[in-house]
Amino acid sequence: MAAFLPSNPSTSCCSFKFSNLPSKSHVFTLPALPLLCRRSNYHRHHLSLNRVTAALSAVDSPLKSSSDGQDEKSQPLLQVTGLTAVIAESKQEILKGVNLLVNEGEVHAIMGKNGSGKSTLSKVLVGHPDYEVTEGSVVFKGENLLEMEPEERSLAGLFMSFQSPVEIPGVNNIDFLHMAYNARRRKLGQPEIGPIEFYAYLYPKLERLSMKTDFLNRNVNEGFSGGERKRNEILQLAVLGADLAILDEIDSGLDVDALRDVAKAVNGLLTPKNSLLMITHYRRLLEFIKPTFIHIMEDGRIIKTGDASIATVLEEGGYKAISGS
Amino acid sequence: MSALSFSPHLHININRNPKLTPKRRAKPNKIRVSLQTTFPQATFSDPFVIQLAESLEDSLPSSSSSLPQPLPLQKLRDSSSQTLLSTPWPSRKDEPFRFTDTSMIKSSQIQPITRPSSSLDVSTDAQFPSLVLIDGFIQNSALNLSNLPDGVYVGSLLGVSDGIMKRVSDFISEFQCGDLFWSINGMGAPDLGVIYVPAGCKVENPIYLKYLSVEGGNVDSKKLPISNPRVVVLVEEGGEVGIIEEFVGKEGNDCYWANSVLEVVIGKGGKVRHSYLQNQSLNAAHIKWTAVRQETASGYELVEVSTGGKLSRHNVHVQQLGPDTETELSSFHLLVSDQTQDLHSRLLLDHPRGYCRQLHKCIVAHSLGQAVFDGNVKVNRYAQQTDAGQLTRSLLLEPRATVNVKPNLQIIADDVKCSHGAAISDLEESQLFYFQARGIDLETARKALVFSFGAEVIERFPYPSIRNQVVSHVKNLMGTTDVSFS
Ligand SMILES: Nc1ncnc2c1ncn2[C@@H]1O[C@H](COP(=O)(O)OP(=O)(O)OP(=O)(O)O)[C@@H](O)[C@H]1O
Ligand SMILES: [Mg+2]
Numbered sequence: 048m049a050a051f052l053p054s055n056p057s058t059s060c061c062s063f064k065f066s067n068l069p070s071k072s073h074v075f076t077l078p079a080l081p082l083l084c085r086r087s088n089y090h091r092h093h094l095s096l097n098r099v100t101a102a103l104s105a106v107d108s109p110l111k112s113s114s115d116g117q118d119e120k121s122q123p124l125l126q127v128t129g130l131t132a133v134i135a136e137s138k139q140e141i142l143k144g145v146n147l148l149v150n151e152g153e154v155h156a157i158m159g160k161n162g163s164g165k166s167t168l169s170k171v172l173v174g175h176p177d178y179e180v181t182e183g184s185v186v187f188k189g190e191n192l193l194e195m196e197p198e199e200r201s202l203a204g205l206f207m208s209f210q211s212p213v214e215i216p217g218v219n220n221i222d223f224l225h226m227a228y229n230a231r232r233r234k235l236g237q238p239e240i241g242p243i244e245f246y247a248y249l250y251p252k253l254e255r256l257s258m259k260t261d262f263l264n265r266n267v268n269e270g271f272s273g274g275e276r277k278r279n280e281i282l283q284l285a286v287l288g289a290d291l292a293i294l295d296e297i298d299s300g301l302d303v304d305a306l307r308d309v310a311k312a313v314n315g316l317l318t319p320k321n322s323l324l325m326i327t328h329y330r331r332l333l334e335f336i337k338p339t340f341i342h343i344m345e346d347g348r349i350i351k352t353g354d355a356s357i358a359t360v361l362e363e364g365g366y367k368a369i370s371g372s
Numbered sequence: 373m374s375a376l377s378f379s380p381h382l383h384i385n386i387n388r389n390p391k392l393t394p395k396r397r398a399k400p401n402k403i404r405v406s407l408q409t410t411f412p413q414a415t416f417s418d419p420f421v422i423q424l425a426e427s428l429e430d431s432l433p434s435s436s437s438s439l440p441q442p443l444p445l446q447k448l449r450d451s452s453s454q455t456l457l458s459t460p461w462p463s464r465k466d467e468p469f470r471f472t473d474t475s476m477i478k479s480s481q482i483q484p485i486t487r488p489s490s491s492l493d494v495s496t497d498a499q500f501p502s503l504v505l506i507d508g509f510i511q512n513s514a515l516n517l518s519n520l521p522d523g524v525y526v527g528s529l530l531g532v533s534d535g536i537m538k539r540v541s542d543f544i545s546e547f548q549c550g551d552l553f554w555s556i557n558g559m560g561a562p563d564l565g566v567i568y569v570p571a572g573c574k575v576e577n578p579i580y581l582k583y584l585s586v587e588g589g590n591v592d593s594k595k596l597p598i599s600n601p602r603v604v605v606l607v608e609e610g611g612e613v614g615i616i617e618e619f620v621g622k623e624g625n626d627c628y629w630a631n632s633v634l635e636v637v638i639g640k641g642g643k644v645r646h647s648y649l650q651n652q653s654l655n656a657a658h659i660k661w662t663a664v665r666q667e668t669a670s671g672y673e674l675v676e677v678s679t680g681g682k683l684s685r686h687n688v689h690v691q692q693l694g695p696d697t698e699t700e701l702s703s704f705h706l707l708v709s710d711q712t713q714d715l716h717s718r719l720l721l722d723h724p725r726g727y728c729r730q731l732h733k734c735i736v737a738h739s740l741g742q743a744v745f746d747g748n749v750k751v752n753r754y755a756q757q758t759d760a761g762q763l764t765r766s767l768l769l770e771p772r773a774t775v776n777v778k779p780n781l782q783i784i785a786d787d788v789k790c791s792h793g794a795a796i797s798d799l800e801e802s803q804l805f806y807f808q809a810r811g812i813d814l815e816t817a818r819k820a821l822v823f824s825f826g827a828e829v830i831e832r833f834p835y836p837s838i839r840n841q842v843v844s845h846v847k848n849l850m851g852t853t854d855v856s857f858s
Contacts, residue, residue: 173809174808174809175805176801176805196808196813196814197805197808197809198807198808198809198810198811198812198813198814201808201809201810201811202811207809209806209809212806213800213802213803213806215803215806215821215824216824216827216828217821217823217824217825217826217827217828217831218820218821218824218827222820223807223810223820226807226812226816226820227807227810227811227812230810230811230812230813230816231811234811266824267806283810287810287811
């Protein structure tokens with residue numbers, strides 16, 4: 048069985064189906080998309096187009112390993128099509144036509160060289176003001192994500208853990224979490240909760256991440272070590288929940304125990320409905336959180352998609368072994 | 373310029389008997405006053421100032437009572453009246469007032485307050501021993517002095533022992549760097565509050581000084597009652613004390629002028645923690661002096677939050693008189709209306725191994741608001757191995773909001789560790805985005821970040837109850853009470 052999916056935009060599933068659609072997100076018509084993608088399982092579709100890579104020929108199709116017969120129920124959660132984006136200030140293009148489909152309940156990983164655009168993609172998805180989308184579309188839960196404000200994206204169930212979270216001096220960590228949690232509750236039409244109730248909600252999550260309570264009274268990320276910042280990001284995810292969590296290098300800077308804690312917490316958040324998009328450089332994380340698909344990013348594009356075995360190839364042969372195709 | 377312009381609004385009876393002491397005061401002044409001359413006289417007497425001084429002298433309780441005034445007060449008045457003879461009203465041409473317009477005071481009818489407002493029920497924070505000054509008069513009935521260690525004195529100069537009286541005499545009117553307002557206070561202070569901490573005594577509870585302005589006019593009346601509260605803090609060798617100064621008006625937006633002076637003398641190895649809250653009426657003028665003398669190896673820490681006043685100026689003068697001395701000044705000024713907030717500070721380091729840190733932060737949240745900071749740190753030749761740092765950060769939230777900052781680290785010694793910086797900024801976009809990425813809307817994020825900007829200073833108040841009080845006050849002013857950060 049073939050394991051590699053060539054992700055050349057011209058042949059990748061959704062973009063070829065929509066190749067005649069206008070590429071600007073604003074004119075994208077939404078209703079058609081979920082239908083199309085649901086019916087034809089796009090990954091399977093692509094297997095037939097695959098070139099077989101000898102080294103990986105024994106690996107199962109990513110679909111089989113992930114879907115366990117749930118194919119028919121699985122709905123697209125995030126659909127990125129032909130996404131290009133520039134740095135707002137310099138207009139330098141960083142994303143050069145990204146295509147990506149994440150269905151409900153799937154775990155994806157993006158790997159790729161430093162500077163290939165992985166963090167940029169995740170930041171563009173959550174609406175970071177440093178970037179401007181110039182072309183393409185992003186549909187999240189059936190809605191045009193690109194028209195939403197960053198906070199609306201978050202409230203809609205999209206979460207990104209930052210590769211380097213900023214320090215916010217003067218803002219207490221627990222107050223920040225409390226504000227964010229109440230914003231979520233307002234959005235869900237639930238009454239806001241007070242500090243004591245919130246603490247009761249928060250405490251078990253803190254424990255699961257083996258975080259000391261004094262983190263709560265410190266200022267957001269101020270003076271946190273690299274690993275502590277990552278844990279804090281996951282704590283936010285645990286508090287707020289998400290339909291799609293994008294974790295940008297959540298594993299870098301974590302010691303072995305911390306990685307296990309974080310992986311356990313993340314796995315604990317996974318349900319058949321919600322999905323994960325991890326950005327990582329290392330296979331170690333992928334051993335703790337098993338991905339359905341691995342995408343390789345290069346120069347602002349996803350140039351390959353395959354199953355977990357890609358990580359092995361990478362670790363042994365470096366990016367040469369992949370981009371050489 | 374303004375030294376020449378005689379204000380017709382000044383509420384003074386010129387024809388009264390001239391009483392201003394000392395007698396050597398020359399007649400020519402009087403003549404000039406009555407003539408309202410227009411020839412140059414800036415280096416001589418300013419008729420406006422002379423009239424003000426006279427009206428202050430007339431208002432003093434001593435002028436009607438036969439009791440002799442305690443010596444230090446008499447000394448203070450003599451030297452102040454002497455200085456006033458040759459000090460003109462400051463103009464924008466004088467460097468210290470280049471950015472600070474005092475014409476709001478000058479164009480009002482300044483009225484000295486002659487007697488304490490009677491039977492006012494003043495609540496103070498019962499957890500601290502406290503001293504209440506109403507319009508500059510010490511309220512003996514409001515003293516709350518339980519739990520003070522033996523030998524500690526808090527109260528009016530009129531009640532001190534001979535020993536303390538002598539110590540106060542040693543220091544009073546020794547300070548040479550005051551300005552006109554310093555001397556006006558010296559002339560008009562009806563009493564002197566004294567906090568005395570004997571050698572080696574560490575006072576556990578901070579002493580709370582509540583300065584209340586009760587007399588006030590409304591904006592249209594142009595009436596500007598002036599009060600001149602004055603307090604001296606004397607900490608002997610090895611003594612430690614915390615003081616909390618809070619300045620407030622009565623309810624409402626009255627016009628008044630609080631012209632206050634605090635002198636602090638810290639003996640060898642002593643320590644003073646000074647918390648300063650200025651919540652005056654938004655139509656008030658608030659001029660304040662804090663003059664500190666620190667002996668060898670002593671410590672002085674100031675944490676200031678100023679939000680009130682139409683015109684507010686804090687002059688801080690700290691002098692390190694011996695080696696191994698530490699000074700820390702932290703100030704946060706918040707301007708939410710058409711107001712000026714000015715901090716003029718001067719720190720003099722003359723001895724080896726001194727340490728000083730100054731942080732000034734201000735937020736101007738009104739298009740007619742103006743913040744001024746002139747902070748001078750002078751590290752003199754003998755102040756080797758000094759560690760000095762100064763940082764000022766301003767946040768301008770409205771298009772025409774103004775800030776004039778002049779951080780100024782003057783170093784003459786060569787073996788010195790110094791850092792300094794000034795930044796005028798908007799909110800950090802990456803920080804705002806972090807809030808949004810967690811589902812918090814921009815408006816709420818802005819408010820939280822604006823608040824956090826000042827929180828860096830507020831966090832430094834050593835007492836939780838004061839911190840909480842300031843937090844809710846500041847949130848109130850910023851309209852962030854709806855934001856759920858506790
Ligand atoms: N705001 C920005 N300003 C300038 N250059 C930027 C900006 N954002 C991204 N870039 C550039 O775009 C390229 C992609 O950056 P990005 O952070 O997305 O890479 P990455 O794949 O996440 O790399 P890494 O593995 O090192 O985290 C880099 O060359 C980076 O320097
Ligand atoms: Mg990155």
